[in-house]
Amino acid sequence: MTVRNHRQPTLSARQQRWFLATTLVVGVCAIGYLLLFLDRGNNGNAAAAAPGPRLDQIPFDGARAYGYLKQICALGRRPSGSEGMAAQRKLLKEHFEKLGATVEPQSFTAPDPLTGGPVPMANLIVHWKPERPDRILLCAHYDTLPFPMLDRYNPRGLFVGANDGASGVALLMELGNEMAQLECRYGIDFVFFDGEEYIFRETDRFFLGSEYFARAYRANPPADYRYRCAVLLDMIGDADLQIFQERNSVWWRDSRPLVLGIWATAARLGVREFIPRPKHQVNDDHLALHDIAGIPACDVIDFDYPAWHTQADTPERCSPLSLAKVGWVVREWLRTAQ
Ligand SMILES: [Zn+2]
Numbered sequence: 001m002t003v004r005n006h007r008q009p010t011l012s013a014r015q016q017r018w019f020l021a022t023t024l025v026v027g028v029c030a031i032g033y034l035l036l037f038l039d040r041g042n043n044g045n046a047a048a049a050a051p052g053p054r055l056d057q058i059p060f061d062g063a064r065a066y067g068y069l070k071q072i073c074a075l076g077r078r079p080s081g082s083e084g085m086a087a088q089r090k091l092l093k094e095h096f097e098k099l100g101a102t103v104e105p106q107s108f109t110a111p112d113p114l115t116g117g118p119v120p121m122a123n124l125i126v127h128w129k130p131e132r133p134d135r136i137l138l139c140a141h142y143d144t145l146p147f148p149m150l151d152r153y154n155p156r157g158l159f160v161g162a163n164d165g166a167s168g169v170a171l172l173m174e175l176g177n178e179m180a181q182l183e184c185r186y187g188i189d190f191v192f193f194d195g196e197e198y199i200f201r202e203t204d205r206f207f208l209g210s211e212y213f214a215r216a217y218r219a220n221p222p223a224d225y226r227y228r229c230a231v232l233l234d235m236i237g238d239a240d241l242q243i244f245q246e247r248n249s250v251w252w253r254d255s256r257p258l259v260l261g262i263w264a265t266a267a268r269l270g271v272r273e274f275i276p277r278p279k280h281q282v283n284d285d286h287l288a289l290h291d292i293a294g295i296p297a298c299d300v301i302d303f304d305y306p307a308w309h310t311q312a313d314t315p316e317r318c319s320p321l322s323l324a325k326v327g328w329v330v331r332e333w334l335r336t337a338q
Contacts, residue, residue, distance in 0.1 A: 024071040024129065033294055052272055053322045060331060062324025065174035069237060069323070070315050073167040077159060080110070080208075081119040088142060092124055092169070099176045101190075102127040108212045110195055113204040121194040123209045126172075128179045130225075132187025136149045136337065137230035137295065138175070138330070140168025140203065141196030145316035149200075149285040150309035151318065162315045163305060167237030171327050184334045190204040193285050214292035228259050230297040235328040237318035238302045243326070244279035246299040249286065262298060265333040271325045279303070300326065 035299040055062055071091070078084035093103045096244070105124045109118040124142070144161035151157060160166070172190045179188070195208030236243070249259050266274030286297040 015245045016052060030223050040249050044153065046054075048250045052270055053241070053325070055162075055324055058321075058324040058328050060324050060327040061174055061177070062320035062322070062327065065170045065323040066237075066315075066318065066320035068173040069162060069166045069318060070174055071171035072169055073160040073162050073315055075148070078142070078144045078161070078165065079105060079120075080121045080143045081112075085143060085194070088169075092142070092173070093171055096126045096176055096190070097277065100180060101176065102126040102130055104215070106213060108199070110208045113198070113200055114332075119195075119198065121198075121209060121212075123194055123213050124192040125191040126176070127187075128189070129187040133225045134185075135189055135227050136184075136186040136334065137189050137191060137227045137232065137289070138172060139193060139210075139230060139285060139289075140172055140233045141165065141194075142169050143194050143196055143198060143209070144190040144292035145197045145309055146200060148311045148313070149202075151311045154311055157311045159309070160314060162313050163235045163237045164308060166312055166315075167235060167318055167323065168233035171233055171236060171323055171330070172262055174327055175331060176290075176325070179333060182331065182334065184337065186334075186337060188334065196285055206283070207288055209284055210288040211292065214288040214295075215239060216292045217295075224302065225324060227293070227295045229255075230286065230289045231258070231294070232284060232289070232297065232299045232301070233326070233330070234238050234284055234299060234301045235305055235308075236300060236302060237322050238305050239317055239319035239322060240304075240305050241302055241319075241322040241325065242272040242275060243273055243300060244275050244304075245277060246284075246286075246303075247278045248290075250278050250296040252290055255290060255298055258296050258298045261337070262300065262329065262333050265336065266329045269332060271324055271329055273322070274329060278306070300330075 075084045075087045078088050096103050106123040109120055113118050144165040145159050147156050148159040149155050193209035197206055245259050249255050263274050263276045280303040282301055282303055284299045286299040290293045290297040307317050
C-alpha cells in the first residue's frame with residue numbers, strides 16, 4: 001500500500017474524491033473482515049467454553065485417566081534413556097499385561113545429539129486380539145523433552161510433560177481398562193513411541209521412534225496382519241481443550257476420511273472441543289506412519305497450549321474432563337469404525 005501510494009502521480013480533485021471513496025470502502029471491508037475473523041476466533045473458544053457434557057455424564061473414566069497422568073508425571077523427567085523412562089516402561093508393561101495384552105518392546109539405539117554416543121531407546125507395542133489381520137494403530141509418544149527449552153525463565157529446568165507426553169499415554173492406559181469389553185471389528189495395537197523429542201536444539205532430529213517403527217513395518221511387512229489406519233494422540237489433556245483438524249492429516253487423500261470420521265463422532269456425541277476445521281500444520285509422529293509406512297494417519301492434537309515446552313506443562317494445566325472427552329470420542333469411533 002505504501003509503495004503504491006508513493007508511486008501515484010499527482011491526483012486531480014475528481015481523482016482525489018474517487019480515491020477517498022475507494023479508501024473508505026476498502027477500510028470498511030477490512031474492518032468488517034477483521035470483526036468476522038475475531039468472531040470466528042471467539043466461536044472456537046465459545047465452542048470449547050459452551051456447556052457440553054459434564055464429567056459424570058461421560059461414559060469414559062476421565063478421573064482415572066487423570067490419575068494415571070499424575071502417576072506418570074510423578075516419575076519425573078522421562079527423556080529417552082533416562083531412569084524415569086525406564087520406570088515408565090516398566091509401569092506400562094505391567095499395566096497392560098495385567099489387562100491381558102501382549103506387550104512387545106521394539107528396542108533400538110540412536111546417537112546422542114550432544115555426544116554422539118548411543119542412547120538405548122524402545123517403542124512399546126501393545127497387542128489386543130493379535131489374531132485379527134485387520135488392525136488399527138493408536139499411538140502416543142512417551143518420552144519427554146530433556147529440558148523445557150521454550151521456558152523464558154528456566155530453559156534448563158525440570159520438564160515433566162503432563163500434556164506433551166503423559167496425556168496420550170494416560171488416555172491409552174485408561175482405554176486399556178475397556179479393551180476386553182470393546183466391540184470393534186478390528187484388532188487394535190497401541191504403540192508408545194520413544195525418541196519423539198530427544199532434542200537439545202531445534203536442529204536435532206525428532207521422531208526417532210516412529211521412524212524406526214515405520215521403517216521396520218515397511219522393510220518387513222508383517223505376514224499375518226496389516227494396519228488399516230493410525231490415530232496419534234498428542235497433547236490432548238489441556239484443560240482448555242480445542243482440537244482443530246491437523247492440516248497434513250486433512251490434506252492426505254487416504255487419511256482425510258479418517259479425520260472426518262473422528263470429528264463426525266465428536267459432533268454426534270456433542271463434544272464441541274473437536275472443531276471441524278483445519279488450523280495448525282504439525283510435524284509429528286504421524287508423518288513417519290503415513291510417509292514411510294504408507295498407513296493412513298490422523299494426528300489428534302491440541303496445539304493451542306501456551307505451556308508447550310515450558311516448566312508450566314504440569315498436571316494442573318490438564319483436566320479429567322478433557323481426557324474423558326477425547327477418550328470417549330476415540331472409543332466410540334473405534335466401536336463404529338468400518
Ligand atoms: Zn513436545
